[in-house]
Amino acid sequence: MNHDANITLEEKIVRIERKFNAPLKLVWEVWTNPLHLEKWWGPKGFTNPTVEFDFKVGGSYRIVMRSPEGIDYPVIGKFLEITPYESFVMSDLVEEHPEEWVKEVQKMAGVTGDRSILNSKLRVLFVEEKEITQVILITEFMNNQIRDGFAKSGMKEGWSQSFEKLESEALPSPNELIIEKRFAHPIDLVYHAFTDSINIQSWWGPKGFTTTTESRDFKVGGEWIFKMVSEDGKVYPNVIKYKAIKENEYLEYLHGSGNDSPNDDFLVKIWFTPKENNQTIIKMKMIFSSAEKRNVVVNFGAIEGAHQTLSKLNFYLTK
Incomplete structure (x- = not known):
């Protein structure tokens, strides 16, 4: 080109x-x-x-x-x-x-x-x-x-x-998607929202979705098994497998649908960076198996969904 x-x-x-x-x-x-x-x-x-x-x-x-x-x-x-x-x-x-x-x-x-x-x-x-x-x-x-x-x-x-x-x-690499957002909240509060097994389902997911946890073991090697339901009633099974956890700094997990086939799985890396005036920046990198799979989820609405999820998190923290 x-x-x-x-x-x-x-x-x-x-x-x-x-x-x-x-x-x-x-x-x-x-x-x-x-x-x-x-x-x-x-x-x-x-x-x-x-x-x-x-x-x-x-x-x-x-x-x-x-x-x-x-x-x-x-x-x-x-x-x-x-x-x-x-x-x-x-x-x-x-x-x-x-x-x-x-x-x-x-x-x-x-x-x-x-x-x-x-x-x-x-x-x-x-x-x-x-x-x-x-x-x-x-x-x-x-x-x-x-x-x-x-x-x-x-x-x-x-x-x-x-x-x-x-x-x-x-622009990220062809098989990656990067979302960043600044929060007017201290880093320990922002990070804790990701570790809270009870309240995470109150903000997780795009606008109009509800999240229900079946089980969650927040540790390296642990899993979070949950379902997300859209406004039209469609159910989306999800499984997150935690690969790395550094308090107030970093999370890494494999995100999939729980199917035997790993075709839908993608790796997520999240950095938490403290800023002046008790602000925090979240950088979320999603890594897919190919550029084609990245582009499919982008066209499906992954960017909008990620921003809506982080906006719901911001509303939750503000409350």
Whole structure:
């Protein structure tokens, strides 16, 4: 596959396109989850010490890109439109960018005046074909002069490097799925929710599912046997076999349906990381026997299900 980003200029628009060898829902996840965004946003060598991303219509975002020289380039704006798994539109405001950068871009564009003339609107489109996802960026500027100034300033190079980082740092291996979430709760409380044999069934499972435990032996080599029932009454048998346990740090288990055939089994690794202000990040990695099996569960709704489960956990902890 050609991994180069293609750029074209249209009326007041810079259009950049790039393909990724991953299902659309997975690419959408690394574009809309701030814990993934901070790994890849910005050119090579840049980091993102601040990523605030209230992904809803009317919600605000603020991403502080820090250059290798330590210069911060804050990008701020609001989400104007969101069509899940198709597109979203965000304003891109430069009012916090360094004055030197503003003057340089204005010079390239041959314009003067208030820095707000450099503000733009970005539409991000996602198109999937045979589990290859094309991302299309359509950035609309105030006029063609400003469009050309941004094009000359290294816009293609910057996005190309960001996309390379997205592929190498944010997208998981072809047979893996990674879900991350930040909790406003201390690590011992978050970790204990996974060890509590009585209360775990009150939050485990996607929205609308109920979980009933048949037996649970929370230890290395132990098993948790349970059933999940969907809103339409369909029963899903589950068996978890614990392989590694490190208190307040790490869990590892094999997750299957309990059938004699291991075809549905997959390995789960969960890291618990304490953060400032008594916050905790959960990183959940699911490892499948092949890319095909990973893609099947992604298309079936595994990403949405995992986020709904962790949201139910957050609600449980808040109560």
